[in-house]
Amino acid sequence: MKIKIFLGKIKKNKFIANTNWLLFKNIYSMLLSLVVGSLSVRYLGPSNYGLIGYGTSLVSLFNAISQLGLNSIIMSELLRKPEEKGKTLGTALVMRLVASVVSFLCVLLFVCIVEPGNQVLFVVTALQALMLICNTYELLNEWFLSELQSKVYVVASSIGATIVGGWKILLLVLGASVQWFAASTTIQALVCGGIIFVIFFKKKQFHLGYSFSRAREIFGKSKHYIISGLAIALYTQMDKVMLGKMMGEREVGLYTSAMTVAMLWEFVPQSIINSARAVILEKKNVNNEEYLRLFRILLLCISLMGIGVGVGIQLFGKWVILLLYGRAYKEAVPLLQILIWSTSFAMLGTARGIWNVAEDKNQYVKYYTIIGGLFNLFFNYFAIQVWGMAGAAVGTLLSQMLVSLGSPMFWKDTRPFVKLYMSSWKYMTQLKMLLMIQKKK
DSSP states (O other): OHHHHHHHHHHHHHHHHHHHHHHHHHHHHHHHIIIIIHHHHHHHHHHHHHHHHHHHHHHHTTHHHHHTTHHHHHHHHHHHOGGGHHHHHHHHHHHHHHHHHHHHHHHHHHHHHHSTTOHHHHHHHHHHHHHHHHGGGHHHHHHHHHTTOHHHHHHHHHHHHHHHHHHHHHHHHHTOOHHHHHTHHHHHHHHHHHHHHHHHHHHOOSOOOOOHHHHHHHHHHHHHHHHHHHHHHHHHHHHHHHHHHHTOHHHHHHHHHHHHHHTGGGHHHHHHHHHHHHHHHHHHTTOHHHHHHHHHHHHHHHHHHHHHHHHHHHHHHHHHHHHHHOGGGGGGHHHHHHHHHHHHHHHHHHHHHHHHHHTTOHHHHHHHHHHHHHHHHHHHHHHHHHHTHHHHHHHHHHHHHIIIIIGGGGSTTTHHHHHHHHHHTTHHHHHHHHHHHHHHO
């Protein structure tokens, strides 16, 4: 009994340390983004910044194909079959690399079809699309996370972010064109990937391998997330693509600046979710009640953080935009006040991924994200014509609400998630009692 308690304390300490490393990485990246990113956005102006945002959206449409849904299931596979981790990881890396090269070529073809003759956009998008190939290293991050060794990932990401920060400052000093700024994300991915691969090959105690049968097995589970990822791209990126086609690159720049600020806080719940994933999935195989309790607490924490950030932006959003980007971006303020709520629902959807894997409900993911994607596509087509940028922001919010809590209600097998979310609020009573005890102390 004492041994179990001791082991439990070790896992708890590793979870806390793992989360702290992830928080450190994201706080550091956020601070760099606030300082260097805001200077870059001011320098570029809404039009050029919108050009980069437009290109990013076009690349993101094919990101799901490059990932093959592997990020969502690889950790579970590593934990489920630890004796085959070398074969699992090696097979996944080959699959991801091939899919990334194909996706890169598809992006270039798509730009030629959507914006024929726009050479600047083609170059900007091509430079950003190279990131798809460089991001193959992300699968190794899943291995580090499964081993609760986020320190490696954090160090690599921080070094990459620092180098890119220095790169952007150099571009500002030299007065470089927008194309050079577009290469920043690819440079960061290349640096991070190089560091991760070197550390991985030093730390690993197994041989990487490839198995066609293992690839078929992995793809059988991950394919649901490919369609889901495409649908997610529709309702998270099509708003910017449609704004670019229907209004212009300036509007894309304003909208992107608002979305960038709205997403700044996501590193906190994302770090908690990433660390909690391995712990909760492992608990599922040991104690179902404890697994459900931990998952409910995770959902409640994300909801409370979302409400707090949302209220804060309603009060201070204007000053945040003016401070970071200047008066040229003042039209982004009302967009930010709408989009901030969409990020809260997006984080709930991310947390739901743990439940999908634990309960083997992966096959439903594609259905409710398709619903959200189609809704966003049709809603934006009419809303942008009537309300402009605000219409796109409302479409994103409604789509996130539909995907995170609405769509699961359509199927009997996925309704339990909504019940779990609703029941998570019962822990508010325990939270209030804890706060009262702390005040008395």
